[in-house]
Amino acid sequence: xQQVMQIPQYQHVQEGEDFTTYCNSSTTLSNIQWYKQRPxxxxxxxxxxxxxxxxxKQKRLTFQFGEAKKNSxxxxxxxxxxxxxxxxxxxxxxxxxxxxxxxTVRA
Amino acid sequence: DTGVSxxxxxxxxxxxxxxxxxxxxxxxxNRLYWYRQTLGQGPEFLTYFQxxxxxxxxxxxxDRFSAERPKGSFSTLEIQRTEQGDSAMYLCxxxxxxxxxSGKLFFGxxxxxxxx
Numbered sequence: 001x002q003q004v005m006q007i008p009q010y011q012h013v014q015e016g017e018d019f020t021t022y023c024n025s026s027t028t029l030s031n032i033q034w035y036k037q038r039p040x041x042x043x044x045x046x047x048x049x050x051x052x053x054x055x056x057k058q059k060r061l062t063f064q065f066g067e068a069k070k071n072s073x074x075x076x077x078x079x080x081x082x083x084x085x086x087x088x089x090x091x092x093x094x095x096x097x098x099x100x101x102x103x104t105v106r107a
Numbered sequence: 108d109t110g111v112s113x114x115x116x117x118x119x120x121x122x123x124x125x126x127x128x129x130x131x132x133x134x135x136x137n138r139l140y141w142y143r144q145t146l147g148q149g150p151e152f153l154t155y156f157q158x159x160x161x162x163x164x165x166x167x168x169x170d171r172f173s174a175e176r177p178k179g180s181f182s183t184l185e186i187q188r189t190e191q192g193d194s195a196m197y198l199c200x201x202x203x204x205x206x207x208x209s210g211k212l213f214f215g216x217x218x219x220x221x222x223x
Contacts, residue, residue, distance in 0.1 A: 041216075
């Protein structure tokens with residue numbers, strides 16, 4: 001089974017609004033990665049976080065790794081239609097992907 | 108285009124038949140992974156190669172599944188005596204220098220298997 005849990009499973013967002021998706025592990029992770037999969041596509045790497053409490057930004061996306069290295073979050077501001085897709089967190093050391101958060105956007 | 112090539116893109120087979128999928132990695136990548144993905148789920152790890160060595164295969168779903176990576180270049184995943192439950196997208200991913208848990212992965216477009 002998957003060792004990292006993601007919530008929510010689905011996120012329906014009004015264009016322009018913000019949202020956050022969360023990734024949780026019962027064990028301490030060496031690092032965590034985030035991927036995005038567009039409908040009909042394959043996962044594409046977004047970012048890797050390694051340090052406790054690390055925060056990285058990519059334009060409207062903010063990624064955070066928890067102090068205990070057991071959880072991570074992805075926050076998207078001012079959602080656009082191009083943000084549609086499924087966002088996965090992955091614990092590469094454990095070869096484990098979460099089930100993903102599927103994002104749909106209402107224009 | 109990520110540079111990881113998978114063939115075929117689609118495979119339809121009858122239950123009980125054997126199927127083989129191929130993955131050609133980005134040329135300088137020494138790490139190669141196979142995943143299975145079903146609708147609404149994240150990629151499920153199957154097996155991992157570092158160069159030609161298969162370092163992790165305990166999560167292959169059954170003894171009907173096997174993978175090879177001769178000479179550390181392309182890899183094949185074979186499923187023998189296919190069952191309807193094997194229907195899924197089979198993804199290959201590769202990565203550059205580093206061990207199992209380091210560095211980003213580049214995914215291929217996958218092979219969609221349908222077992223009738």
